[in-house]
Amino acid sequence: MSEVRVRFxxxxxxxxxxxxxxxxxxxxxxxxHTGGKFILRVEDTxxxxxxxxxxxxxxxxxxxxxxAWDEGPxxxxxxxxxxxxxxxxxxxxxxxxxxxxxxxxxxxxxxxRLEQMRKEQQARGEATRYDYRCRYMAADExxxxxxxxxxxxxxxxxxxxGTTTLHDFIHGDITIANxxxxxxxxxxxxxxxxxxxxxxxxxxxxxxxxxxRGDEWISSFPKHVLLYEAFGWExxxxxxxxxxxxxxxxKLSKRHGATSVLQFRDEGYLAEALLNFLARLGWSLDDxxxxxxxxxxxxxxxxxxxxxxxxxxxxxxLDWMNGYYIRQMSDDELAHRLLPFLTRAGLIxxxxxxxxxxxxxxxxxxxLSEIVALADYLFADxxxxxxxxxxxxxxxxxxxxxxxxxxxxxxxxxxxxxxxxKIEVELRDAAEKLGLKNLQFFGALRVAVTxxxxxxxxxxSVQILGREKTLRRLARAIAMLxxx
Numbered sequence: 231m232s233e234v235r236v237r238f239x240x241x242x243x244x245x246x247x248x249x250x251x252x253x254x255x256x257x258x259x260x261x262x263h264t265g266g267k268f269i270l271r272v273e274d275t276x277x278x279x280x281x282x283x284x285x286x287x288x289x290x291x292x293x294x295x296x297x298a299w300d301e302g303p304x305x306x307x308x309x310x311x312x313x314x315x316x317x318x319x320x321x322x323x324x325x326x327x328x329x330x331x332x333x334x335x336x337x338x339x340x341x342x343r344l345e346q347m348r349k350e351q352q353a354r355g356e357a358t359r360y361d362y363r364c365r366y367m368a369a370d371e372x373x374x375x376x377x378x379x380x381x382x383x384x385x386x387x388x389x390x391x392g393t394t395t396l397h398d399f400i401h402g403d404i405t406i407a408n409x410x411x412x413x414x415x416x417x418x419x420x421x422x423x424x425x426x427x428x429x430x431x432x433x434x435x436x437x438x439x440x441x442x443r444g445d446e447w448i449s450s451f452p453k454h455v456l457l458y459e460a461f462g463w464e465x466x467x468x469x470x471x472x473x474x475x476x477x478x479x480x481k482l483s484k485r486h487g488a489t490s491v492l493q494f495r496d497e498g499y500l501a502e503a504l505l506n507f508l509a510r511l512g513w514s515l516d517d518x519x520x521x522x523x524x525x526x527x528x529x530x531x532x533x534x535x536x537x538x539x540x541x542x543x544x545x546x547x548l549d550w551m552n553g554y555y556i557r558q559m560s561d562d563e564l565a566h567r568l569l570p571f572l573t574r575a576g577l578i579x580x581x582x583x584x585x586x587x588x589x590x591x592x593x594x595x596x597x598l599s600e601i602v603a604l605a606d607y608l609f610a611d612x613x614x615x616x617x618x619x620x621x622x623x624x625x626x627x628x629x630x631x632x633x634x635x636x637x638x639x640x641x642x643x644x645x646x647x648x649x650x651x652k653i654e655v656e657l658r659d660a661a662e663k664l665g666l667k668n669l670q671f672f673g674a675l676r677v678a679v680t681x682x683x684x685x686x687x688x689x690x691s692v693q694i695l696g697r698e699k700t701l702r703r704l705a706r707a708i709a710m711l712x713x714x
Contacts, residue, residue: 587694
């Protein structure tokens, strides 16, 4: 296998977990680093668990991160089809070969018998596993089952003695005693293969050179090695990637917050940041480098740098990284990214407004979704706030009223508020003439036009609000104080 060919082979059971996508990212980076191929293959043989839009969610997750595949169910390729449900004849042919070699056998045990077998094993304190009844069934008994048309599965005939070893390019040699390996079902009674058969057949026929998958599959690897040996096929290089843990050191799950790439996208995380963050979960170039562009990751990613221990998903670090990438954006690009969050929240905004917002929020947000809470006052028709907020420290209603009237006089002179610096100088002069500190003067003005004591920069807010809305809000604040 001179060409690197790697595959991401998810089941279409919903939006993929970040752990799955992290493995896909490692596959993608290795393929691009070596000039190889990154393949998308859909493992849809468990029809009961498949969801209607499962494949679309998988593709959307990969596309969001820019993980373009070279072969797949939508674009085809030389080794298709790329959905396992379209490859059933290949699995049936493989099973017949295994049975003919004595490496697999037909099992006619009913679900009721298997359940009773497990209960008896549990009662004796034994591990539950198949008891080999059909493996050593007499030929005439097998023939009787066939004549009767009894349902059957195909099981792998695992050697009863010895060991099976696989070299793992992350963990090194892993050896498991064959006596601890169950006679795994390879083909179900409905004619669909199990994962163990399909993955081996597909990886071989698609010429996969490297297999990366989660640590949870380590216990299954002897079955796959035995299958490769039974077929007489070369075994691809395997590496089992350590799991991603939550901060409590338990496996990352929904109770820890968002777990899918699409959830993170909808919360306002950038593809660039999430790509960088996921690449660093279980892989490191050195002990100091944290920030990588896509091209830098492709250039530096190698298998020997994948770490042996589980990685911890640190949300604070992701927020920091996302904030960093937001600050690196041009105002035009940030406006483009902010606009969907503004429109989804029902805040009427166009690109021009978003462009004005971008420099105001760039240093203040860690996630794009935070724009809604920060900027909602800019798009409200009326503000609701306690008039007491208008009166700052060491101020009274009369002094505040004088300050707001002076601000009103300045702002009424302008037809538009694009000249922020000039207007601010006049406002500062007005405050000085009244003997008010800037904090007192502008604090009252801020509450009057934003309804908040803390907001986005005041002059930038005024420019976005425009003359009519700014003066209307200022007049209302003045009326509130006059009423007091």
